[in-house]
Amino acid sequence: xxxxxxxxxxxxxxxxxxxxxxxxxxxxxxxxxxxxxxxxxxxxxxxxxxxxxxxxxxxxxxxxxxxxxxxxxxxxxxxxxxxxxxxxxxxxxxxxxxxxxx
Amino acid sequence: xxxxxxxxxxxxxxxxxxxxxxxxxxxxxxxxxxxxxxxxxxxxxxxxxxxxxxxxxxxxxxxxxxxxxxxxxxxxxxxxxxxxxxxxxxxxxxxxxxxxxxxxxxxxxxxxxxxxxxxxxxxxxxxxxxxxxxxxxxxxxxxxxxxxxxxxxxxxxxxxxxxxxxxxxxxxxxxxxxxxxxxxxxxxxxxxxxxxxxxxxxxxxxxxxxxxxxxxxxxxxxxxxxxxxxxxxxxxxxxxxxxxxxxxxxxxxxxxxxxxxxxxxxxxxxxxxxxxxxxxxxxxxxxxxxxxxxxxxxxxxxxxxxxxxxxxxxxxxxxxxxxxxxxxxxxxxxxxxxxxxxxxxxxxxxxxxxxxxxxxxxxxxxxxx
Numbered sequence: 048x049x050x051x052x053x054x055x056x057x058x059x060x061x062x063x064x065x066x067x068x069x070x071x072x073x074x075x076x077x078x079x080x081x082x083x084x085x086x087x088x089x090x091x092x093x094x095x096x097x098x099x100x101x102x103x104x105x106x107x108x109x110x111x112x113x114x115x116x117x118x119x120x121x122x123x124x125x126x127x128x129x130x131x132x133x134x135x136x137x138x139x140x141x142x143x144x145x146x147x148x149x
Numbered sequence: 150x151x152x153x154x155x156x157x158x159x160x161x162x163x164x165x166x167x168x169x170x171x172x173x174x175x176x177x178x179x180x181x182x183x184x185x186x187x188x189x190x191x192x193x194x195x196x197x198x199x200x201x202x203x204x205x206x207x208x209x210x211x212x213x214x215x216x217x218x219x220x221x222x223x224x225x226x227x228x229x230x231x232x233x234x235x236x237x238x239x240x241x242x243x244x245x246x247x248x249x250x251x252x253x254x255x256x257x258x259x260x261x262x263x264x265x266x267x268x269x270x271x272x273x274x275x276x277x278x279x280x281x282x283x284x285x286x287x288x289x290x291x292x293x294x295x296x297x298x299x300x301x302x303x304x305x306x307x308x309x310x311x312x313x314x315x316x317x318x319x320x321x322x323x324x325x326x327x328x329x330x331x332x333x334x335x336x337x338x339x340x341x342x343x344x345x346x347x348x349x350x351x352x353x354x355x356x357x358x359x360x361x362x363x364x365x366x367x368x369x370x371x372x373x374x375x376x377x378x379x380x381x382x383x384x385x386x387x388x389x390x391x392x393x394x395x396x397x398x399x400x401x402x403x404x405x406x407x408x409x410x411x412x413x414x415x416x417x418x419x420x421x422x423x424x425x426x427x428x429x430x431x432x433x434x435x436x437x438x439x440x441x442x443x444x445x446x447x448x449x450x451x452x453x454x455x456x457x458x459x460x461x462x463x464x465x466x467x468x469x470x471x472x473x474x475x476x477x478x479x480x481x482x483x484x485x486x487x488x489x490x491x492x493x494x495x496x497x498x499x500x501x502x503x504x505x506x507x508x509x510x511x512x513x514x515x516x517x518x
Contacts, residue, residue: 068300068328069298069299069300070260070261070299070300071300072236072260074234076206076208078158078204078205078206079158079206083208085208085209085236085260086300087238087260087261087263087300087302087328087329088209088238088261088302088329088331088376090160090208090209140371141370141371141374142374143300143328143329143371143372143373143374
């Protein structure tokens with residue numbers, strides 16, 4: 048399962064197996080009643096969609112599998128889900144919040 | 150205690166574990182009057198403060214100094230902060246860290262390391278840091294952080310004497326495997342106030358740096374995130390200092406004194422509470438120093454009716470104090486400030502031909518007493 052980790056360049060395609068990078072974690076913010084993503088000098092408040100996507104990232108499932116699972120779970124068209132997931136993960140990738148198993 | 154209406158809980162806490170530091174950077178943000186070792190909070194006191202911070206709503210704790218690795222209990226403190234659920238960031242010069250200690254820190258749950266660099270080659274960097282061998286040590290510490298896959302930020306304070314190397318600073322961050330680079334133009338608080346002539350960049354340097362950062366951000370998208378603090382003295386409007394006074398973060402100094410910002414002690418008349426006497430929640434919500442410049446009620450003109458008053462909160466109180474002579478005045482870098490001419494005079498007095506002048510280095514805590 049643990050191949051070499053490509054930490055250097057975040058590149059996303061349907062075969063990549065994304066997960067949150069070391070030093071990036073999701074936690075409950077009880078005081079403010081929300082879920083946040085914590086990263087170096089950053090706090091990102093997550094909505095239900097973001098939480099659902101991040102819960103699927105385990106470094107084993109490919110992006111394709113993540114999208115299909117979400118489409119099935121939420122009974123939504125895969126192309127709609129795909130658009131949301133790719134936009135969300137592209138943004139996280141640009142911020143260096145993700146790493147990829149290859 | 151319950152939060153009064155309109156005051157949000159803090160997001161971040163800067164924990165200045167000690168003012169002791171092997172480096173002597175001439176722009177150190179610590180106050181001129183440094184706390185001694187004897188005055189420092191004990192381990193159990195910091196542990197309690199971390200717990201109180203997490204309960205209050207703090208999400209990020211920045212373990213800083215001085216050099217935090219000068220505390221023999223750094224690993225224990227990191228474990229306590231992490232155990233309270235805080236995102237733990239170590240802000241370090243790298244001096245005092247070795248393989249064994251780095252392993253222990255990683256095991257303690259350290260989330261992020263922010264490593265300062267003073268220059269891009271050994272000679273220049275060690276001259277600014279005032280510590281021979283510092284640069285080499287830092288390169289080694291960067292490797293240790295990278296090998297443990299802890300995210301690394303390179304923190305470069307930029308000023309007149311290193312700003313021309315901005316391209317090399319960016320390349321160095323990439324080479325060291327940093328995920329993030331902080332390019333912070335020197336701010337004139339703390340020790341920088343006594344080295345203003347030697348440190349203040351020229352307008353041309355600032356323009357070049359801004360352009361270089363913009364270009365690098367595009368070139369290095371997905372490789373390196375660059376956070377840039379531009380020189381406010383060449384700007385039209387002030388920075389939203391601290392994201393607003395008593396609005397986002399707080400600072401606990403080595404003796405337990407709680408400050409709205411690291412430089413706040415320079416403002417006369419403010420009374421600062423100590424975590425030895427009161428809870429962090431009491432201090433944040435009820436403390437006189439925190440309420441002194443909260444919101445917009447304290448503002449004078451031109452801030453009071455300015456359309457930007459909730460964007461920049463009137464800028465930096467310490468800068469208003471230092472240059473305009475009163476903390477409640479508008480930050481004098483603002484084009485609307487009647488004191489802007491004082492900033493312009495300081496810029497003009499820089500002169501065109503720059504001769505490398507000697508720094509007045511930061512002292513050690515013991516020597517200031």
